Amino acid sequence: MTTPSLAIDGTPIRRSLTLGERIDLPLRVTLAAAGLVVLLVGLLLAFIAWNGLQLFAGSGVPLGQVLSVTWQPDPSLPGVSYGLLPFVAGTLAVMALAAIISTPLSVGLALFMAEVAPRWARSITQPAMEVFVGIPSVVYGWLGLTILVPFLRANLSGLGFSVGFSWFAGALVLSMMILPTITSVALDAFRTVPAELRSASLALGTTRWQTIRHVLVPASLAGVVTGVVLGMMRAAGEALAVQMVIGNTPVIPTSLTRPMTTLTSEITLDMGNTVAGEPWNQALWTMGLVLLLISFTFVVIVRRLSPRASVMR
């Protein structure tokens, strides 16, 4: 495809490629980087899958038991059972509630930043969002533990928050953590709607609100939903902040006001005290595998929603 350089008389200039050009170093470096990442991801998946399946293959625990609600992994007590359902249900429950709380806030904020805000307001909200992203999760957890949990217990014990540690507390902390993720992806989606669509809509005499509702939101819906799914992915994987406020009780979550637990929380609690190769430890790997499968499901959903959207943005 390249046009050969021409001398003044029109004949192509022939020169031999330099060594650097023949080796094409930039191509090789980038190819090596890409190859390494793919290799790492592949090895990671294989490693987690292999360890996660040892509970079944190595220790012969039946799948039906793993799908049960009874978690009693201690071999020194009777009735050992590796039921992972409380953890899976807990992870999904806290994640779903966080998305329900966070989505209206985030989409509203993104709409404000993209359509409504005057320049000076945008110059405040943009850096504020960036600071939000940079707050470490332990800080969210600490605030949750020292402010939110005592607040719920002291003021809302009438509603059932007798200890404060609860599904609701975990979801509220998570909803703050995923707010920047959903907002920034939704903001991108709103900004990439072509200006012609807005102009055409306004030219037809619609109000700004009608334009947002009937043109902008439908046109960017896939992007907004992508943001929500990415936020839920982050929520599923978050361990520390959630662990600090949910109480970590291995039961199926039935009440917003009661303690519960999640996959990540149980893995971090038991990791250091179990011995590699024992069924208990293998069950923790199986939890890791389940978490990975939950993430995979979301990646697939995101890719289906917007074939050209990258998960990495």
Added chain:
Amino acid sequence: MTTTFPRRAVGAAAAALLAVAACSGGTTSAPGGSAAATTGAIGCVAGSITASGSTALQPLVDAAGKAYQQACSGATIVVQGGGSGTGLTQVLQGAVQIGDSDVTAGSKLATPDVNSLVDHIVARQGWIMVTNTDVTGVVNLTTQQATDIWTGKTTNWKDVGGPDMPIVLILRPSSSGTRATFRQIVLGGQAEANTGTTLTEDSNGAVTTSVQQTPGATSVIGFAYYVPNKSGLNGLQLDGVDATVDNMTNATYKLQAFGHMYSKGDATGLTQAFLDYMLSPEVQTTLIPSLYYAPAGSQ
């Protein structure tokens, strides 16, 4: 040995000095002076070893490691936490030279693995039942009362002489050495209750914070962690016996267990020298009580 490698010796000495500086900045009770004074009694071996595992035992091993390094400039002893299971796994794999554990290797590992480890009992560690300070009027629980509370038969403090207030249990994770020890010694092997308001927290620090904050809360924490946090907690007697170092030493206080340091096969070199140091009078009679542990004593 080290004189043939002057550069390395200087480096190790600098590292030891740094460790001592960090130590003297952090804890005032570390017996740095006595360690220097009795240098002759310590069997110094140069080298570098790592001990990992039990967080309950970590403050003791850490302080002893620093004192040893201060006395022996060629030695580097790295002390890590991670939990008893991690310590046993790592010493078995050869990743570390010493695995610290609250419980015997036999209760965590399969038999062939247990046989390759050598147990060194270095101390006794105590635990104490604590409650939130609003649980007034309760100073003692009998083993039977404690069992009823922890297995869910007693759910209100008024049944054991306290205020009319629901009991909130704060458990350790089911894999925890503290939980296993408490279950074995106090609960007679019965499983803890798992009611709708039972919480689980994974470290002495997190448990202390939760007990201090939550009305009606009770839990069990390491005695070494209890003493510095005493003012915000209500510490309980067990069967009328106070949790003190003396009562642990003479074994009248029963909520205590041996602290184990495992080596893979027989210990050699610096590992052996350090384990010997752990059992020396200096550690057993000076360092151990100052950190609220009890001497290993007769086993």
